[in-house]
Amino acid sequence: MRKKLIAANWKMYKTPGQARDFFRDFLPMVDGHDRDEIVVCPNYLAIDVAIQAAKGTKVAIGAQDLHWENEGAFTGEICTSMLVAVGVTDVIIGHSERRQYFGETDDTVNLKLKSALSAGLTPIVCVGEVLEEREAGLTEDVLRRQCLRAFNKVSAKKASKMVVAYEPVWAIGTGKTATPEMAAEAHEIIRAEAADSFGQPFADQMRILYGGSVKPENAHALMSEKEIDGALVGGASLDPTSFAAIVKY
């Protein structure tokens, strides 16, 4: 049995004060919720407030990105030791917005994945096809390529905590959700690629999240699909009531 993971990706939203307000309202709503793991990924400046607020609760705090070097002259970047030092446990890698707007490639995803795993962080590696790729029948090729390159020279032993998030780009922030069946089909492709790279036992225990317009209204149907091991939620995670409703699907 894979324990489901419900993760919030706040993207470029919320000041530290707004993050504090979120946790004040959200934490009592999920108090005692043990069925699923909960992770919230604020922007870097709100991470510390989030960690202080969530201390002593089961809510973990993640980052939205990292640099793969341990330190150095890389203006504007953040590395694993900095994240670990403040209490971050999870990190999103290769989000489609990073790929689309900030030059993230399959190779940098691979470097970031190795760095996160070496630091003991739980990586949430994002993959997903754009609309043109889906319409051209290329979804399987794209997912296999993104996974294969992300997993390059990563050992099963090291990767044990890795989580993959399937985020079809056409479903992000558009209100269009993949049906549970479409998501399950993509998850099976990802799991098959993980089995090729790491072996079937590894693939069987690896969690694959779905992301793309997850809302309280569709969370139950998506989470009931046995191939879907959780959700990576953008817009609907910004409001405490809405995110708590998703957590409780």
Ligand code: 13P
């Ligand atoms: P939305 O939930 O806003 O579609 O965003 C999904 C996402 O990109 C999560 O990483």
